Amino acid sequence: MNRDGIESLMDRWMNEPAFRAGMRANPEAVAKASGVELTEDELAALKGIDFRLSDEELQARVSKMA
Amino acid sequence: MTKSADTAVGMTCETASALTSAEAFAQENTPTEAMRELLALAFAGFRSAAAEMDAECDGAPFVHLPLNVYAAVAGCWEPALPVAAATAMLYLGLDIFDDLADGDLPAHWTGRRPAEINLVAATLLSALPQLAIARLHAPADARAAMLQEIFEGLLTMSAGQQQDLAFAGSSEVSTEEVHASVNRKSGAEMGMFAALGALLAGAPAEQVHLYREVGRAFGIAGQLASDMHDLFVAERSMDLANGTRTLPIALCLDRYAGQEREGFIALLRSAQSSTSAADRMREEIKASGAARYCAFVIEVQCRRALRLLAETATIGEPRHRLERMIASASLYRGATIEKGEPR
Numbered sequence: 445m446n447r448d449g450i451e452s453l454m455d456r457w458m459n460e461p462a463f464r465a466g467m468r469a470n471p472e473a474v475a476k477a478s479g480v481e482l483t484e485d486e487l488a489a490l491k492g493i494d495f496r497l498s499d500e501e502l503q504a505r506v507s508k509m510a
Numbered sequence: 511m512t513k514s515a516d517t518a519v520g521m522t523c524e525t526a527s528a529l530t531s532a533e534a535f536a537q538e539n540t541p542t543e544a545m546r547e548l549l550a551l552a553f554a555g556f557r558s559a560a561a562e563m564d565a566e567c568d569g570a571p572f573v574h575l576p577l578n579v580y581a582a583v584a585g586c587w588e589p590a591l592p593v594a595a596a597t598a599m600l601y602l603g604l605d606i607f608d609d610l611a612d613g614d615l616p617a618h619w620t621g622r623r624p625a626e627i628n629l630v631a632a633t634l635l636s637a638l639p640q641l642a643i644a645r646l647h648a649p650a651d652a653r654a655a656m657l658q659e660i661f662e663g664l665l666t667m668s669a670g671q672q673q674d675l676a677f678a679g680s681s682e683v684s685t686e687e688v689h690a691s692v693n694r695k696s697g698a699e700m701g702m703f704a705a706l707g708a709l710l711a712g713a714p715a716e717q718v719h720l721y722r723e724v725g726r727a728f729g730i731a732g733q734l735a736s737d738m739h740d741l742f743v744a745e746r747s748m749d750l751a752n753g754t755r756t757l758p759i760a761l762c763l764d765r766y767a768g769q770e771r772e773g774f775i776a777l778l779r780s781a782q783s784s785t786s787a788a789d790r791m792r793e794e795i796k797a798s799g800a801a802r803y804c805a806f807v808i809e810v811q812c813r814r815a816l817r818l819l820a821e822t823a824t825i826g827e828p829r830h831r832l833e834r835m836i837a838s839a840s841l842y843r844g845a846t847i848e849k850g851e852p853r
Contacts, residue, residue, distance in 0.1 A: 507838065
C-alpha cells in the first residue's frame with residue numbers, strides 16, 4: 445500500500461469538494477492524475493467511503509473483533 | 511445468525527454447539543482427571559468472550575467462518591460442526607497463548623501456574639484439533655488436506671507471532687512490517703478457518719484458495735480493528751503496556767522525523783510503565799489522525815474480502831452471513847457497505 449499517496453488523497457478528499465466529486469465519478473482517473481497508483485480494492489474503498497466521518501466517530505465504531 | 515436458547519450467555523446456536531462439541535471431545539480424549547479439569551476451566555472461561563465475539567462480528571468467526579464457507583459449498587452447515595469444534599479449540603489455544611504472552615490472563619486462571627496454563631494452550635492448539643480432524647467422517651484425502659492446512663497455517667502464524675515479539679519496544683517498525691505481521695498472524699488464522707470449511711465440503715482447489723483469501727482479508731481487517739480498539743477505546747491499552755507495535759503507532763513512527771519522532775519514541779517507552787504517559791500517548795495518536803488512515807486500510811481489506819467472496823459465486827444465506835461478518839470489521843459499515851452509497 446502506498447501510504448504517502450493514500451494519505452495525500454485522503455487529505456484532498458477531506459478538503460476539496462471538486463476532488464471528492466471527481467473521485468466519486470472516476471476514482472481511477474483522478475487518482476492517476478494525482479500520481480497515485482492504486483489497487484482495485486483501494487479504488488473501491490476510496491470510491492465508496494466517506495472520509496468526513498470524524499476521528500471521534502470512527503473511534504466510536506471500532507469493535508473488539510479478536 | 512441463530513440465537514441460542516441459552517439467553518443468559520447470549521451465544522448463537524452455532525457457537526454454543528461448536529463449543530459444547532469441542533469441550534465434549536476434549537473431555538473424552540484427555541486421559542487424566544487433572545488435565546480434564548484444566549480444559550473445563552479453559553472452556554468455561556471462554557464462553558463469555560465467545561458470546562461477545564458473536565455480538566461484535568455477527569457470529570464468532572472461529573465458528574461461523576468455517577460453517578458458512580461449508581454451507582456455501584455444500585448447502586447446509588450442520589455436517590461441518592466437528593470442524594467448527596476443531597477451529598474453536600485452535601482459537602481458544604491461540605487466545606490463551608496470547609493472554610500469557612501479554613500478561614493479560616482472565617480471572618478464571620487465578621491460582622493456576624503459568625506452566626499449567628501453557629500446557630492447556632499447547633494441548634488445544636497442537637493435539638486435540640488434529641485428532642478431531644483425523645476422526646472426521648470424510649474421505650482420507652480431504653482429512654489429509656485439512657491437516658496440512660492446519661500445520662501450514664500454524665507455521666505461518668508462528669512466524670507472524672515471532673515478528674510481533676521482535677517488534678515489541680522497537681522504534682524501527684514500519685507500517686509495511688506491521689501489515690506483514692498481521693497478515694501472517696491473523697490473516698493466516700482466519701484464512702485457515704475458511705479453507706477448512708471449503709476442504710471438508712470438497713470444494714475444488716481454486717475455490718479453497720478463494721475462500722482462504724476471503725478469510726485472510728477478513729482476519730487482517732478484524733485484527734487491525736481490534737488493535738484500534740485497544741488504543742482508542744479500551745480502558746487500558748495492553749499494547750502500549752507491552753510495547754506492541756500496532757498500525758497506528760507504526761504510522762506515527764513512519765510520519766514523524768527529527769525531534770518530533772524522538773519525543774514520540776520517548777513517550778512510547780514511558781507509556782509501558784506509566785499510566786499517565788500511556789494516556790498522553792493515546793491522546794497524541796488520536797490527534798495525529800491515524801484513525802482515519804487505519805480505517806481506510808481496514809476498509810481496503812473488507813472490500814478485498816467482499817470482492818473475493820463474489821468471485822466464489824457464493825449465493826443465498828451463506829453469502830449474506832459472510833458479507834455481514836466482513837462488514838462487521840468495517841468502520842464505515844452503515845455509511846457504505848450496507849447502504850451502498852456514501853453520504
